[in-house]
Amino acid sequence: MNQIKKLLAVVLWVCTYTLQAQELVVYPAPPNASESLGNKDFIVKVRKPGGAWQDLYVYNVKVDEMRGTIHNVQNASLCSFDFSGTVEVAVTHNRGRIETARIRPLSFNIPYAVSGHTLYFKLDKPRNLSVEINGDLFHNLHLFANPPEDFKVDKNDPDLIYFGPGIHQLPGGRLKIPSGKTVYVAGGAVLMGQLLVSHARDVKIMGRGIVDFSIKEGVKIAFSKNVLVEGLCFTQCPTGGSDSVIIRNVKSISYYGWGDGLNVFASNNVLFDGVFCRNSDDCTTVYATRKDYTGGCKNIRMQHSILWADVAHPILIGTHGNSPAPEVIEDLKYSDIDILDHNELQVDYQGCMSINTGDNNLVRNVLFQDIRVENFRRGQLVNLRVFYNKKYCTAPGRNIEGITFRNITYNGSGSELSVIAGYDSTRQIRNIIFENLVINGVKITDTMKGKPGWYKTSDMARFFVGEHVANIQFK
Structure with a gap:
């Protein structure tokens, strides 16, 4: 009898596991x-x-x-x-x-x-x-x-703000979320208004619903700490003046001018995990002082994500800062990313992986790892420049230092000439490593076969390496 009970228990467990699976x-x-x-x-x-x-x-x-x-x-x-x-x-x-x-x-x-x-x-x-x-x-x-949701909705929880299936008009076009609250937007729910986290902490925004795509900056995080945004679809989610932010499995799609997807301004310890961006401007950016936010940026991560720039850059770092009080953007990592498209006619704003320092910013310790770039329509694979863009900046940037590109693959014909160039002898680009860079099936290394001795390795990649660039290696 005990053996029969054990067998039935095993069968029940298998059936339960199969249903869950x-x-x-x-x-x-x-x-x-x-x-x-x-x-x-x-x-x-x-x-x-x-x-x-x-x-x-x-x-x-x-x-x-x-x-x-x-x-x-x-x-x-x-x-x-x-x-x-x-x-x-x-x-x-x-x-x-x-x-x-x-x-x-x-x-x-x-x-x-x-x-x-x-x-x-x-x-x-x-x-x-x-x-x-x-x-x-x-x-x-x-x-x-x-994936299935782990979060269990308890409508009796006083700290839960719940939006069920249906169209929801937010009063005044915005919901400002207090500290300690969880906002849950169910699948089949559409919010007509912005979700704003401002001067708050310990906030969660979760669900499978949508913030209507007519709402610019559908989710906004400002001057806040310990914020999670997970699962929703919306246009944009800027993060400014904030710390300890996780943005996971969100979908950002925009169609209008200045439609950046996931901006970071003067914030630290921000993780983007499993996001999908298709945007009408930069998909993701990291800037120092910008708008109402002041300070540098540190420890920004993006992983397991997909980027599609219908205009401008998939990834852009460093343009904006505080020229009178120079700032640092450091310790950034982009890993396991698929770039589906990049389309930009303006040469100054090209680059799938772009670091353009202005406003006396210093950018250092950036890793691009396991990035797969598909055939894009128009642009550059890489753009590293210390520049003075007078349209957006009040001074040139400082150095770009310690940048590693590891396991980067590009297959396509839409890439124009990539650019790596410093500004002057005091504003340089230095210590740049390309490790296992593969372009249309060809591995680009300093010791690659077929490279004439008088060529730069960058010539084989169709990269222009200008002046004020020191210690660039292709491994």
Whole structure:
């Protein structure tokens, strides 16, 4: 009898574990949603293997297409769900037959099958994806397959501010969140107004909902400490004058001018983990003194993330500061990142990985590691400059020191000549290491085969290394 009880216990455990391992959560359309909230370009379904298909609500999201110097706002699609284990996804393209398809980032290597107007594929782990049909970047599907949420909603918790499914008009267009509060925005909820964390501490903003994409700076963190933002979709989330901030698994999509995604101003100890940015200006920046925020920056991290710059830089560091009282931006790390696009006509504002120091800033100890850059439309792979940009700065920057690029790959033809250049003999770039830089399958090293002895190694990478640059190595 004891053996039978043990066997039944094992069977029950296996069944429970299997159910947990195959969790799938979909979110309904917001009640009373207007027709303009949705997009009918795609029908998207998901299921556990062999199970019944479940429909996903497809939101409309605006993106910025640059045609020469002209901005053209386009309507793309967005939907999301949560899962563990394995799921099957079916994406039906209502705009016509599927001739070609891509699921990006390409590094995920997700196989798929096509039948007529429908694309089929499987996922065995959470992914943030762009599904592109017939080469169309601007009417694509942004598909966000999230992990299951750990947070348990207790509506009786006095420190919980809860927004359930539906459209919510925030009074005055803004909710200022007090210290110690948790804001939960459920899947199927859309907030019409900004979530503001200002002069507060110990604040959490969580959920699977959306801050409407018409709201600039949909989430804003100012002069605050110990803040977590997780899981939401919105336009922008600037962090200024703050400390100990975690921004995880958020999706930032913007379409208007000055549409930077995730700015950091004069803040320390900021972590971006698993974020997706598609922006109409810089995806992520780190500046010193800027706007109302004063001071340098230290210990900024971005990891396991995806960046797509329809305009400007995927990553930009160092432009703004306090010229009369020089500041330091230091100890930055960007790792395990896929850069899907970079498109900038202005040569002064190019660079997938860009450090441009102005306003007497010193930038030091920056690591770019395990960065995969896909074929972008126009720009530079790297741009390191100590410069005096009179449009935005009141003085040139100081040095750029101790920068490491490790395991960087680029495959494409859209890159123009990268630039590494100091300003003068006292404002230099020095101690720059490229370790395992691979461009279109060719590893660029100081000892690479085929490099004439009178060439600089940077010539083989199509990098211009100007004056006032000391100790640059390609390993």
